[in-house]
Amino acid sequence: MSTPRPKKYGESFSEWFSWIISEAEIYDYGRYPVKGMGVWLSYGFQIRRRVIELIRLLLDESGHEEILLPLLIPEILFAKESEHVRGFEGEVFWVTKAGLEELDMKLALRPTSETAISYMESLWIKSYKQLPKKYYQIVSIFRYETKMTKPMVRVREVTTFKEAHTVHEGFESSEEQIKEAVDIYGKFFDSLGIPYIVSRRPQWDKFAGAIYTIAFDTIFPDGKAVQIGTVHNLGQTFTKVFDVKIQKKDESIDYAWQTSYGISERAIASIIAFHSDEKGLILPPIIAPYQVVVIPIYQENTKDVVIRYSSDIAKILHENGIRVHLDLRDDMRPAEKFYEWELKGAPLRIEIGMRECSNNVVTVFRRDILKKETIPLQQLVERIRIMLSEIMQNLIDRAWKEFTSSIKLSQNIDEAVNIVRELGGFVLMPWCGDERCIYNRLQGFEGIDVIGEVMDVSLKRLNIDLDLLREAKCSFCGKNAKAVVALAKKY
Amino acid sequence: MSTPRPKKYGESFSEWFSWIISEAEIYDYGRYPVKGMGVWLSYGFQIRRRVIELIRLLLDESGHEEILLPLLIPEILFAKESEHVRGFEGEVFWVTKAGLEELDMKLALRPTSETAISYMESLWIKSYKQLPKKYYQIVSIFRYETKMTKPMVRVREVTTFKEAHTVHEGFESSEEQIKEAVDIYGKFFDSLGIPYIVSRRPQWDKFAGAIYTIAFDTIFPDGKAVQIGTVHNLGQTFTKVFDVKIQKKDESIDYAWQTSYGISERAIASIIAFHSDEKGLILPPIIAPYQVVVIPIYQENTKDVVIRYSSDIAKILHENGIRVHLDLRDDMRPAEKFYEWELKGAPLRIEIGMRECSNNVVTVFRRDILKKETIPLQQLVERIRIMLSEIMQNLIDRAWKEFTSSIKLSQNIDEAVNIVRELGGFVLMPWCGDERCIYNRLQGFEGIDVIGEVMDVSLKRLNIDLDLLREAKCSFCGKNAKAVVALAKKY
Numbered sequence: 001m002s003t004p005r006p007k008k009y010g011e012s013f014s015e016w017f018s019w020i021i022s023e024a025e026i027y028d029y030g031r032y033p034v035k036g037m038g039v040w041l042s043y044g045f046q047i048r049r050r051v052i053e054l055i056r057l058l059l060d061e062s063g064h065e066e067i068l069l070p071l072l073i074p075e076i077l078f079a080k081e082s083e084h085v086r087g088f089e090g091e092v093f094w095v096t097k098a099g100l101e102e103l104d105m106k107l108a109l110r111p112t113s114e115t116a117i118s119y120m121e122s123l124w125i126k127s128y129k130q131l132p133k134k135y136y137q138i139v140s141i142f143r144y145e146t147k148m149t150k151p152m153v154r155v156r157e158v159t160t161f162k163e164a165h166t167v168h169e170g171f172e173s174s175e176e177q178i179k180e181a182v183d184i185y186g187k188f189f190d191s192l193g194i195p196y197i198v199s200r201r202p203q204w205d206k207f208a209g210a211i212y213t214i215a216f217d218t219i220f221p222d223g224k225a226v227q228i229g230t231v232h233n234l235g236q237t238f239t240k241v242f243d244v245k246i247q248k249k250d251e252s253i254d255y256a257w258q259t260s261y262g263i264s265e266r267a268i269a270s271i272i273a274f275h276s277d278e279k280g281l282i283l284p285p286i287i288a289p290y291q292v293v294v295i296p297i298y299q300e301n302t303k304d305v306v307i308r309y310s311s312d313i314a315k316i317l318h319e320n321g322i323r324v325h326l327d328l329r330d331d332m333r334p335a336e337k338f339y340e341w342e343l344k345g346a347p348l349r350i351e352i353g354m355r356e357c358s359n360n361v362v363t364v365f366r367r368d369i370l371k372k373e374t375i376p377l378q379q380l381v382e383r384i385r386i387m388l389s390e391i392m393q394n395l396i397d398r399a400w401k402e403f404t405s406s407i408k409l410s411q412n413i414d415e416a417v418n419i420v421r422e423l424g425g426f427v428l429m430p431w432c433g434d435e436r437c438i439y440n441r442l443q444g445f446e447g448i449d450v451i452g453e454v455m456d457v458s459l460k461r462l463n464i465d466l467d468l469l470r471e472a473k474c475s476f477c478g479k480n481a482k483a484v485v486a487l488a489k490k491y
Numbered sequence: 492m493s494t495p496r497p498k499k500y501g502e503s504f505s506e507w508f509s510w511i512i513s514e515a516e517i518y519d520y521g522r523y524p525v526k527g528m529g530v531w532l533s534y535g536f537q538i539r540r541r542v543i544e545l546i547r548l549l550l551d552e553s554g555h556e557e558i559l560l561p562l563l564i565p566e567i568l569f570a571k572e573s574e575h576v577r578g579f580e581g582e583v584f585w586v587t588k589a590g591l592e593e594l595d596m597k598l599a600l601r602p603t604s605e606t607a608i609s610y611m612e613s614l615w616i617k618s619y620k621q622l623p624k625k626y627y628q629i630v631s632i633f634r635y636e637t638k639m640t641k642p643m644v645r646v647r648e649v650t651t652f653k654e655a656h657t658v659h660e661g662f663e664s665s666e667e668q669i670k671e672a673v674d675i676y677g678k679f680f681d682s683l684g685i686p687y688i689v690s691r692r693p694q695w696d697k698f699a700g701a702i703y704t705i706a707f708d709t710i711f712p713d714g715k716a717v718q719i720g721t722v723h724n725l726g727q728t729f730t731k732v733f734d735v736k737i738q739k740k741d742e743s744i745d746y747a748w749q750t751s752y753g754i755s756e757r758a759i760a761s762i763i764a765f766h767s768d769e770k771g772l773i774l775p776p777i778i779a780p781y782q783v784v785v786i787p788i789y790q791e792n793t794k795d796v797v798i799r800y801s802s803d804i805a806k807i808l809h810e811n812g813i814r815v816h817l818d819l820r821d822d823m824r825p826a827e828k829f830y831e832w833e834l835k836g837a838p839l840r841i842e843i844g845m846r847e848c849s850n851n852v853v854t855v856f857r858r859d860i861l862k863k864e865t866i867p868l869q870q871l872v873e874r875i876r877i878m879l880s881e882i883m884q885n886l887i888d889r890a891w892k893e894f895t896s897s898i899k900l901s902q903n904i905d906e907a908v909n910i911v912r913e914l915g916g917f918v919l920m921p922w923c924g925d926e927r928c929i930y931n932r933l934q935g936f937e938g939i940d941v942i943g944e945v946m947d948v949s950l951k952r953l954n955i956d957l958d959l960l961r962e963a964k965c966s967f968c969g970k971n972a973k974a975v976v977a978l979a980k981k982y
Binding site: 028031032033034037038039040041042045046048049065066067068069070071072073074076077089090091092093094095096097098099100101106107109116119120123129135140142144146157159331 | 519522523524525528529530531532533536537539540556557558559560561562563564565567568580581582583584585586587588589590591592597598600607610611614615620626631633635637648650822
């Protein structure tokens with residue numbers, strides 16, 4: 001509890017993060033002349049494309065339908081639900097002019113799409129027979145952030161917002177959907193090796209218009225909590241206002257129920273934050289633009305042989321569905337290429353010189369453990385596949401290990417506050433379950449945020465003894481504890 | 492030259508188009524409360540996704556890098572190139588407010604991204620060694636159209652704008668790029684069976700800021716020309732204004748050269764316009780969400796057997812990489828399913844009843860020729876693959892036949908104007924090549940647009956005898972003809 005987090009990224013994680021996304025050609029940030037808006041560069045875009053494909057697959061196979069709603073939401077729609085508009089009005093970009101004209105009604109750049117889709121659902125959905133219905137879209141959203149902006153983490157154009165919107169006959173079905181959404185996001189983050197806690201946000205921190213919000217949070221190397229996914233039960237808030245009425249199975253007419261849930265490019269920021277070391281990135285093979293980079297090493301007199309052998313290797317890997325890049329740039333020394341691909345996080349590097357050609361082997365360098373291995377050509381594809389899967393597992397294990405090491409238990413407020421302030425990470429505390437109790441006691445502790453009630457699925461995963469905790473007393477009021485609350489410093 | 496186009500879509504193509512995109516659940520248009528902005532529905536989105544994958548493949552394999560620029564362009568960037576801003580200022584949406592504040596500088600919703608990317612290129616590109624450089628992005632663009640809006644064809648949010656932007660050391664390299672772009676777009680439209688003419692736009696109709704513009708145009712069933720792709724040589728227009736300077740091979744410093752080229756969801760509108768009949772859509776197998784729909788036909792006592800056999804068929808096709816959907820809805824009669832999938836354009840329908848189960852065969856219905864065929868189970872995958880490829884070829888042949896039948900030759904202005912007005916389509920005319928000549932002579936003929944100088948690649952494809960035409964006289968001034976110009980009525 002007393003060792004500070006290792007400063008493997010130098011003194012400032014934030015500076016390191018800005019440096020790596022630029023050096024690895026992922027995201028050009030801070031130079032485009034609109035604050036909080038960056039450019040996805042080619043290498044970063046390919047990572048992003050594969051991350052998007054992962055979530056698409058999970059959504060498609062669970063019956064979600066991808067659609068695309070307009071970016072612009074007229075004020076009359078956007079302002080229809082009062083709690084929602086109050087929650088968002090401080091951060092909406094407004095279009096007020098078009099061509100040389102002043103518009104009759106201003107148009108919001110979507111900060112989220114509950115209002116737009118609820119309006120359409122009132123046209124689309126008529127009967128319980130159509131339900132449950134699950135829509136999603138992957139779009140840019142816009143929020144006029146007034147806090148300090150940070151690349152990928154707090155931006156004004158969130159370019160990779162996957163928002164799902166579902167419709168249900170009753171509350172029970174919407175609760176089932178919440179479970180499915182939590183399950184899907186869990187699988188998504190697991191497949192990327194991004195560790196997380198699932199918690200129920202306190203009422204004062206829920207989505208504007210929701211009954212309640214469940215959130216996925218992780219911890220960045222600077223010790224701060226980052227919200228990486230949210231799941232909302234919207235109840236009938238929007239269906240009542242937008243008149244989304246359905247005929248139910250019992251033939252009565254009632255407003256439908258809704259949920260919505262979203263993730264963003266913070267998933268990509270998390271990949272970078274967790275899967276990296278002092279040499280740069282270590283990309284999970286599942287989303288690496290190149291899983292293997294082949295680098296030929298030759299003299300003038302061995303060039304032809306080495307390049308031919310290298311091309312053959314690349315061809316074999318490509319034909320076996322492995323994403324491979326043959327780096328033939330001849331204005332760079334091999335060492336410079338090694339440096340670049342280590343920085344950019346290619347999971348495997350194959351080095352090929354005359355020795356390899358003569359012996360029908362390849363030398364493979366594992367980016368995660370920085371170790372070399374010689375593979376006979378006959379075992380090439382099989383070994384590469386195994387190594388890629390070992391790297392993936394190693395990245396997952398490492399990330400969860402790092403993550404759990406930043407989670408502490410405490411039953412004492414002063415100690416908890418101290419841990420959050422000094423070490424960062426999450427502090428988990430037994431709690432009576434009354435939000436007012438914790439709200440009152442934490443007033444005045446600046447920079448300490450209530451993440452929420454940690455859900456069983458996370459307590460189990462973190463190996464926390466539920467029974468023990470439930471025999472404990474609330475850390476805030478001393479009554480019997482009924483739950484576990486997580487505190488942290490939020491971004 | 493005297494038969495009017497068949498009215499296979501009823502009296503009005505426009506009405507039919509609106510009907511089919513709604514009935515086939517492609518695009519919900521005219522109900523979202525912002526003019527000119529529609530919603531891509533699930534089925535339409537899947538078509539769109541596959542069309543995007545086609546162009547991506549062509550761009551990626553020719554060395555284009557996908558990136559993503561911000562949506563918002565500050566006025567100071569957007570207005571920097573005077574010709575460009577004059578060309579677009581009438582149709583730009585402007586963000587002027589954010590939260591409760593008035594912005595210091597208004598922000599344009601990108602109508603196109605030459606200014607944004609040129610600014611970034613001034614930071615990215617330093618040397619001829621980096622060139623040629625080819626970027627692209629697939630994004631929404633916004634244009635405040637003042638003409639009558641039309642779903643997918645003239646909208647205010649173009650949701651599927653693929654814009655490419657390239658940088659070159661010199662003019663020659665940019666001209667090579669123009670050829671490559673024309674080649675890529677040709678392949679793209681060919682793969683979808685969308686016929687086109689390639690022409691060079693007259694100077695008064697080029698892209699604002701370009702040296703010249705080459706365009707792809709097709710003809711819709713109402714006889715009007717639709718621009719479906721454009722390719723611009725931008726020269727040094729933007730690089731001079733944005734100071735994109737490079738060190739050239741000869742060590743001198745000069746402004747770089749640029750091209751840009753774009754296509755949009757008009758490609759999808761064209762698929763719908765060409766590949767359809769009185770029963771609805773006939774989707775090209777290459778982009779059909781389901782290439783095969785399997786429909787079981789049973790009585791209560793044969794249900795289990797028929798469904799089991801149908802599932803097996805679907806499974807076999809799926810395992811062989813064919814996109815198949817097993818339609819198990821039990822609140823619909825088979826005839827209703829037939830109707831729906833014919834309307835939605837599934838290329839093949841497999842009908843399975845007890846007869847098929849007993850004989851180990853399937854009955855396959857070809858959507859394009861409306862004919863049935865019985866296939867033994869052993870030949871299932873092979874025959875389905877052949878049929879899909881036959882359908883694709885048939886759709887291509889039909890579309891080009893229909894297209895070429897709407898192209899006429901004339902050397903007489905009155906006749907040409909009459910054809911365009913009465914029959915629609917393109918009229919091709921020998922021409923001296925002087926734009927002023929044609930501009931002056933066509934003044935006063937309302938509704939007749941000069942498409943441009945038809946390029947050789949199109950003259951050859953349309954089997955037009957170049958030598959013959961070049962011996963002809965200019966249809967407008969009587970001097971020796973040097974080229975062929977196309978006239979039409981434009982959307």
